Amino acid sequence: MFSSTRLQCKISLLGHIIRSEPNDPMRQVLFEKGTLIPRLEFCKRPGKPRQQWLSTTYADAYQTLNLPHPFDMDNPAHRQLVNELALKRMGVFS
Numbered sequence: 001m002f003s004s005t006r007l008q009c010k011i012s013l014l015g016h017i018i019r020s021e022p023n024d025p026m027r028q029v030l031f032e033k034g035t036l037i038p039r040l041e042f043c044k045r046p047g048k049p050r051q052q053w054l055s056t057t058y059a060d061a062y063q064t065l066n067l068p069h070p071f072d073m074d075n076p077a078h079r080q081l082v083n084e085l086a087l088k089r090m091g092v093f094s
Contacts, residue, residue: 007060014057015086030054036083038073058082 020027022034032039038054055073061082062071071078 010057011061011064014054014061014082015089018083018086019089036079038079061085 017024017026017030018036022028030039031037058073058079059071062078065081065085073079
């Protein structure tokens with residue numbers, strides 16, 4: 001029960017961040033400026049979420065769609081599908 005609620009909140013937060021304005025601080029630390037391409041940094045700044053949060057949350061959102069193939073963070077089509085659903089507030093984000 002708790003784990004499913006936590007998962008839904010985590011996916012909901014990802015949708016909120018994807019839909020936010022480009023100058024939103026949460027979006028700026030997770031995505032490249034003006035895009036929805038995940039930022040890759042080798043040194044984590046204090047206060048910045050771990051990179052694993054973004055990749056695991058994308059994977060969780062993708063997995064809830066019950067698609068036959070596993071999520072691949074390096075595949076732009078997989079990320080684009082999750083981004084489009086978040087922007088339309090469909091699927092796991094509704």
